[in-house]
Amino acid sequence: MRKTTKLAWLVAMALAIFVVWLAADVSASAGVGFLYAVPIGLAAWWGGRRWGTVALVGCSALYVLGAALQPVPHFEVALALRLVVFVGVVFLASSIGERLTALEHSAEELEDIQAALTPSRLLDAPEVDAAAAFVPSDHGVSGDFYLLTNGPDGSTVAIVGDVVGHGPEAARLATFVRARFAAFVAGTSDPGELLTLANAALFDRPGPEQELVSAACLRFRASEARLSWAVAGHPPPLRLPRLQELGPAGSTYLLGASADLELRTADIPLGSDEGVLAYTDGATDVRRGGAPLGLAGLSRLLEPLLGQPPWVLTAQLEEAILEWTDEPLRDDLCLLALRPKAT
Numbered sequence: 623m624r625k626t627t628k629l630a631w632l633v634a635m636a637l638a639i640f641v642v643w644l645a646a647d648v649s650a651s652a653g654v655g656f657l658y659a660v661p662i663g664l665a666a667w668w669g670g671r672r673w674g675t676v677a678l679v680g681c682s683a684l685y686v687l688g689a690a691l692q693p694v695p696h697f698e699v700a701l702a703l704r705l706v707v708f709v710g711v712v713f714l715a716s717s718i719g720e721r722l723t724a725l726e727h728s729a730e731e732l733e734d735i736q737a738a739l740t741p742s743r744l745l746d747a748p749e750v751d752a753a754a755a756f757v758p759s760d761h762g763v764s765g766d767f768y769l770l771t772n773g774p775d776g777s778t779v780a781i782v783g784d785v786v787g788h789g790p791e792a793a794r795l796a797t798f799v800r801a802r803f804a805a806f807v808a809g810t811s812d813p814g815e816l817l818t819l820a821n822a823a824l825f826d827r828p829g830p831e832q833e834l835v836s837a838a839c840l841r842f843r844a845s846e847a848r849l850s851w852a853v854a855g856h857p858p859p860l861r862l863p864r865l866q867e868l869g870p871a872g873s874t875y876l877l878g879a880s881a882d883l884e885l886r887t888a889d890i891p892l893g894s895d896e897g898v899l900a901y902t903d904g905a906t907d908v909r910r911g912g913a914p915l916g917l918a919g920l921s922r923l924l925e926p927l928l929g930q931p932p933w934v935l936t937a938q939l940e941e942a943i944l945e946w947t948d949e950p951l952r953d954d955l956c957l958l959a960l961r962p963k964a965t
Contacts, residue, residue, distance in 0.1 A: 658685060658704070659711045666715035674712035682708065747778045748963075749844035753933035755940040755957040759904065760950035765792035765835075766902045767800045768958045773811025773841060781816070782900040782958050783837035784856065786876070798827065799835050799877070813839035813852035814887035817877065821854070824878040835877040838900050842892065844962060849892040852885045857906065857917075861890075862897040862961075863928035865921045897932065897961035899924070904953035908943055915946060932959035 658681035666674025685704060689697050752770055765785025773779045781803050785792040802823045806816050816839050824833055836856035842849050851859060851868050855876035858867040871888035892898070901920075908915050915923075923942040927935045936957045943955060 658682075659707060662708050663711045663715040666712045667719040670720065671712055671716040674716050678705075678708045678712055747772065749778045750842055750960045751932050751963055752778075752780065752958070752960050753931075753936045754959075755936040755955070757940060757944065757951060757955040759788070759953050759955075764788045764954045765796040766904065766954035766956040767796045768900075768956060769800055769803055770958070771804060771807050773807055774809065775811055775843070776845075777811045777841050777843045778960075779807050779811050779813075779816070780840040780842075780900065780958060780960055781837060782856070782859075782902060782956060783835055784902040784904075784954075784956070786834040786836070795833055795835070799824070799837075803839075811841050812887055813841050813850055814871075814885045817852050817854045817885045818883060821877040821883045822881070825881045833878045836902075837877060840898060840900060840960065842960065842962065847891055847893065847962065848889055849898060850887050850889045851898075852887045854883075854885055855879070857901060857903055859898050859900040860921075860924070861892075862899055862924075862959075864896075865924060865928075867917075868898065892962060894962045897935075897959060899935075900958045900960075902954060902956040904951065904955045905943060905957060907953055908947040908951065908955070909949045910947050912949075915943065919946070932961050935959050 662674060662677045662681055665677035682701075682705065685701065689701070747770060754768055754770075756766070756768075758764065765783075765787060767781075767783050767785075769779075769781040771779050781800075783796065783799060783803075785796045785799070787795075799820055802820050803816060806819045810816060810819075817837060820835070820837065824835065827833065835854075837854045838851065838856040838859050839853075840849065840851045840859060849868075853859075853868075853870040853874050855874055858869045860866065861868055868888065868890075871886040874885065875883055877883070906915050906917055906920050920943075923939060923946065924935075927938050927942075930938065936959050939957060940955065
């Protein structure tokens, strides 16, 4: 509602109460005076303590005027009691209103963050067909993210990550890490180097607590028909249609676990009839009857979809996972599929 409309409603309500005040008999007038708490509370709710105070002064003046026209026994005591109630209403209503406004702004901010972390529209990469699917957990915003971009050597780089933890702090950390990846890709497309740079950025980030992130980084070079990848404490991507895990080339640790972290890049040829699926652990941690889907279950759901293009595969796999589980999502469900474009 516009401010003028709100003000008109408050004035009309106060005048209506004043009319009821005058129409009531003396025995009822004492109780009618408490109805002024309604416009005072609404004014404080809509406009904060300032407007609540203005309404308090105006309604108190109407109460005094009404008492002059229709005397109230023990007027001073009655006025003092109402002033105490009105002041309490102002503070309570304004506090609740401010809190709800803050929550609304926070929710809008988190929605914007989530949209940036998992955009519905991916970069139109010249070398690969790509598609993503994302379903937030029932616990609210979390820290899953993905990024599809071009490397400085003309390759296509894809990153899927997951921040350890939930809530606004995890989402903000995911925003930071994703932005760092986007910046680092301008200088290198080597997956192991990108993950190592992101790890260093986490340790350079000011903060008293350790921040942990898992990630899988992929690079595809059409000129060589090769796929390179590196994994940092993340579920290994799946090579399609073989349903083979692309495990790390050496040891793997979460980003943020060690300042001396070094991750190696693995490399394989990737045919035009092949693809790769990167995902977060929310895709395998969904449960049915208390038991998780797991990698074997995810592979079973994938088998009838292996011949589909990425946008069909991700959409139908998301639907299959949601139909399989009989429990609320405990974690975000995040999928990213890549496949070389036919030449």
